[in-house]
Amino acid sequence: MDITFVLEKFILVAIIFGISLVIAMYSTYAERKVAAFLQDRLGPDRAGPAGMFQPLADGLKMFMKEEIIPTNSNKWLFMVGPGLAMLTACIGTAVIPWGSPIVFDGRIIPLQVTDINVGILYIFGVVSLGVYGVMIGGWASNNKYSLLSAIRAASQNISYEIAMGLSIIALLLVTGTMSLKEVVEQQHGWHWNVLYQPLGFIIFIVCSFAETNRAPFDLPECETELIGGYHTEYSSMKLGFYLFAEYINMFVSSAVMAALYFGGYNYPGMDWVLVHAGTVIAPLIGAGVFFAKIFAFIFFFMWVRWTIPRFRYDQLMHLGWKMLTPLAIANIIITGIVIALIEKF
Amino acid sequence: MEPLTSKKKVLEQKPLTFAERMYLPAITKGLSITISHFFKKEATIRYPEVEREFSTNFRGMHSLKRDENGKERCTACGLCALSCPAEAITMIAAERKPEEKDLYREEKYASVYEINMLRCIFCGLCEEACPKEAIYLDGPIVPSDYLRKDFIYGKDKLVEAPLVQK
């Protein structure tokens, strides 16, 4: 454990943390712009050129707002809730490989904070923890709408985790490893997993919509039924943290989808680029491609949000348990049979 | 008798077909519709900078007119205030002094003329009631403000700008 190694990792963590915060911040802006464009409007365009400073203004407003803690709430847990939501949203980025390692001056700098050999399961675990922030916040508010919303969030997340996990199992049958780095390296060039696992990808993306509480599965913050959902009682930056955590979750799940199914930093013709651009520039181009894929997914999240109406709660449960789960099991069986046949012949 | 509307007709609700239960075809259709709007021209008009073209009979802010010599036409007869269904108009009449002859057309004029823009419903009845063709609702949209008192428009805001002497 030499000092340069620690320094390297520290800088990488700081950069990734900064990037995910900035992306989450500008996702709020992008969401409003995309919504506006999809509805033939303009969206925010007053603060700065084309409204570019809107997120800064919104953040400032959030900080300046009065902080209200309900009298009969559980103060300690009321404060822990948003922090926990933010924490679980941020730590998911630790195992995502952002690019192939940079070779600079004979030194290999991996663009990944840590490569643990249970990377996929780690992400899965972090996602399953994400519900605590919502549950604790909703319960501590001492408000029945918040509590109902927290319970909805919990049952929705648990239900969709099952289908999500099963769809990942089929992917693991194809890749044979749980390390995200190896999964991405296997998809060199255009051998993206989505070509081998189209059904699994559809199940995964539907589940990630449900896990991030995004429309059409945004029942935990369903305004028509639950006022503001679990953050009804929240104000100021605590509310900001909840909203922010949702966007970071969206960013992380887009990154996971891009890494697992859409080849991460791989793109057709990357070998040619590696030869011609050198070992420092090429990985950075790869990282750029990865981010382009992430942004495409974030756009897709927003596109869907402004297209599809919210599901009813029983429809949500029906879809999760009686459609996606059997479909995911069928996907595992089909994948297993195909792999066995390929190995046989 | 044949029913005039289709209200009585019982709608037949068929159970969803397999393709409909998959949701995916419907979702892709919806997504294609929304993305087509992404590339359409936005309908927004950036108001303070760009203004929508009004129709010729648009009724906006009031203006008190002057005659061809630049004299105020209003004679404070009070018919506009009487006709106003929202009771938005108040005025105080005064007698014209000899030296003010080129300011006011008639011998009696309105020394105070106030319209409460929060009460006004822009019906245009004052316009019709005026025998001197002194008030017209031909201005722009009344701008927003922070205080109620700022919505009571006096003569300073209502009277037309004086004619430029050539």
Next chain:
Amino acid sequence: MGTSVFYIVAALSVFFSLMVIFSKNPVHSVLYLIVTFFTFTVHYILLNAQFLAVVNFIVYMGAIMVLFLFVLMLLNLNKDNEPLKSPLVKILGIIAGCCLIVTLIGSLKATALSNPLLLQNPNLGLIKNLGKELFGPFMLPFELSSILLLTAMVGAVLLTKKEKV
């Protein structure tokens, strides 16, 4: 470094498990239990059992405790609606507790201080080796337990279906 981390984490897990028992509010108890499970996860990682650590993380912290919390939040347990405990129940409770203490002391006396556990293969907990173990020598019990879980899941789904008359 490993041992000092172990002692810190072990002290934390003992502390939080005591807090589970001593906190008055049942929701707080569950939250302390979650933290206790988290310290267990750290223990697994210290033992290089990454798979067990993550599974403990997902299954216990992420799923089972959420359900516990879920039920407790809906029960709305507080002093007002707590059922009155009769003296008989209290005496029975004391007797049961004493029995547990006697058993624990007896079993502690029986165990001698064993040698520090040395792993023959430090990479045993890694996912590949664990998979080979599970699908090799322990194939039958593993498959049986998985069928048991699958049956439970199918049963749960079936329970939600309305009975056709």
